[in-house]
Amino acid sequence: MERTKDRAAAQRTAALETIEQRALRQERPATPKWCHPVSDRELRFQRRMSLLVTIAPLVGVGLAIAWLWGHGVGGLDVALLGGFYVLTIMGVTVGFHRLFTHRSFEVPKGIRAFLAIAGTMAVEGGPIEWSATHRRHHAYADEYGDPHSPHLVERSGLLGVARGLWHAHMGWLFEANGTDSARWAPDLRSDPVLVAVDRMAPVWVVASFVAPPIIAFAVTRSWAAALTGFLWGSLVRMFLMHHVTWSINSICHFFGRRPFRTRDESRNNWPLCLISFGESWHNNHHAFPTSARHGLFRGQLDPAWRFIRTLQQLRIARNVRLPDAAAIAARRIRPSRPARAIKGETPTPEPAGSRTSGPG
Numbered sequence: 634m635e636r637t638k639d640r641a642a643a644q645r646t647a648a649l650e651t652i653e654q655r656a657l658r659q660e661r662p663a664t665p666k667w668c669h670p671v672s673d674r675e676l677r678f679q680r681r682m683s684l685l686v687t688i689a690p691l692v693g694v695g696l697a698i699a700w701l702w703g704h705g706v707g708g709l710d711v712a713l714l715g716g717f718y719v720l721t722i723m724g725v726t727v728g729f730h731r732l733f734t735h736r737s738f739e740v741p742k743g744i745r746a747f748l749a750i751a752g753t754m755a756v757e758g759g760p761i762e763w764s765a766t767h768r769r770h771h772a773y774a775d776e777y778g779d780p781h782s783p784h785l786v787e788r789s790g791l792l793g794v795a796r797g798l799w800h801a802h803m804g805w806l807f808e809a810n811g812t813d814s815a816r817w818a819p820d821l822r823s824d825p826v827l828v829a830v831d832r833m834a835p836v837w838v839v840a841s842f843v844a845p846p847i848i849a850f851a852v853t854r855s856w857a858a859a860l861t862g863f864l865w866g867s868l869v870r871m872f873l874m875h876h877v878t879w880s881i882n883s884i885c886h887f888f889g890r891r892p893f894r895t896r897d898e899s900r901n902n903w904p905l906c907l908i909s910f911g912e913s914w915h916n917n918h919h920a921f922p923t924s925a926r927h928g929l930f931r932g933q934l935d936p937a938w939r940f941i942r943t944l945q946q947l948r949i950a951r952n953v954r955l956p957d958a959a960a961i962a963a964r965r966i967r968p969s970r971p972a973r974a975i976k977g978e979t980p981t982p983e984p985a986g987s988r989t990s991g992p993g
Contacts, residue, residue: 668769668778671809683806686756690875693868706865709852713845713866714873717754721841721874724751725763726910726937733821734764737925738941738953742826749830754841755874759831765817766810770882771922774897780812781805781882784898794887802876802883842867877908885915893920893964903933911935920964921956929961 671679697706728748731737740748749760757763766780773779783794783801796804814822821827830837845866850859889900893916905913906928912918914927914935921929926942928935944950 668811669813671811676809679810680807686871687803687806687875690868690872693864694872697864697869700861700864704861707858707861709849709858710861710865713849713862714870717841717845717866718870718874720751721755721870722877722910723937723940724748724753725755725757725878726912727940728752729757729760729763730767730912731925731937731941733760733827734767735923736954737923738945738950740944740950744944744949745824745826746830749827750837753830753834753837755878756838756841756871757875757878759834760827761814761818761821761831762812764821765814766812768817769812771919774895774899774919775886776897780810782898783883783887798883798887801886802879805882841871845870873908877905878912880905881909881912881915885913889913889916891916892966893917894966895919901933906934907936910937912937921960923954924956925953926955929956 700706728745729752732740732745732748752763753759758766770779770781773782775782775784777785779785781801783797785797785800800808842863846859846863849862849866850856852858884905885900885902886898887900889902891900895916897919899916899919901916902913911927911934914929914933917929917933918924918927926935926938927933928938941950941953945953
């Protein structure tokens with residue numbers, strides 16, 4: 634009798650999940666706006682490259698842990714890991730994200746080129762492709778058409794949560810993207826600096842792998858040092874860098890606080906703020922996408938903003954966009970006290986209701 638009841642309950646649960654999955658499929662529109670078809674050949678190439686840039690760093694982490702057991706880690710290896718981590722994550726956070734995607738500030742061509750190269754060395758795509766995909770993310774945030782939302786998997790329950798987080802974190806890299814950069818980023822496609830960096834992307838990717846061991850060998854004249862420099866400065870660094878930035882897509886759309894009203898599930902996640910260079914103040918960012926500063930309140934550490942602010946103080950960065958106190962207060966879910974800007978800031982206000990820099 635008990636087995637019969639259990640079997641009937643399981644059948645009802647399965648039927649309910651089937652209904653939910655069918656409803657999710659019916660809710661999904663056929664094709665997102667401004668996307669192009671991806672051929673089988675292109676998809677195979679994309680998956681092979683994604684597999685390479687995800688598995689190789691993971692293997693490197695395993696080898697580095699094994700090396701730690703009997704040899705430890707040297708100061709040069711730590712310096713290479715830290716130096717190239719800062720270089721590449723600044724290229725993504727300051728360059729790809731805040732400068733190119735959202736046009737939060739302006740800098741001279743030389744610095745634009747430097748940030749574009751540094752971001753490309755993160756091995757997350759070129760500046761034009763990355764920015765186009767991110768603009769699409771903002772336009773469809775956590776709705777069908779968002780390339781990496783954790784909330785659109787056609788599955789219910791804990792399995793659906795796990796699959797959604799996997800998709801947002803890494804799974805989307807193995808699926809057809811098809812974002813049309815000609816529609817989402819025409820301004821970037823007409824930028825000669827970014828076009829030149831994009832054309833030389835393979836060179837910068839190779840440089841990201843080989844520069845740390847070359848530096849290690851130049852300093853020590855030791856092939857063993859070059860090997861450990863490659864492990865720590867190239868592979869371990871890339872593993873950390875990738876999973877931190879991918880966590881903004883997954884963790885920061887699922888776990889954390891929501892101080893601002895937004896139409897998506899973006900959340901602030903303080904444990905990631907330092908290692909993500911301020912990107913984890915993600916609800917702040919979705920409330921004010923064109924703001925050069927993501928850590929909008931005191932205590933919200935935002936190293937990328939401090940870099941931009943330094944450029945502004947040196948009169949290198951200009952037209953730095955920030956929300957004013959009134960705009961911040963208007964979007965707060967529970968207004969408690971007026972927002973306080975960092976002393977000496979002279980922001981270029983952005984509209985309180987703006988969401989994205991747009992496709993053009």
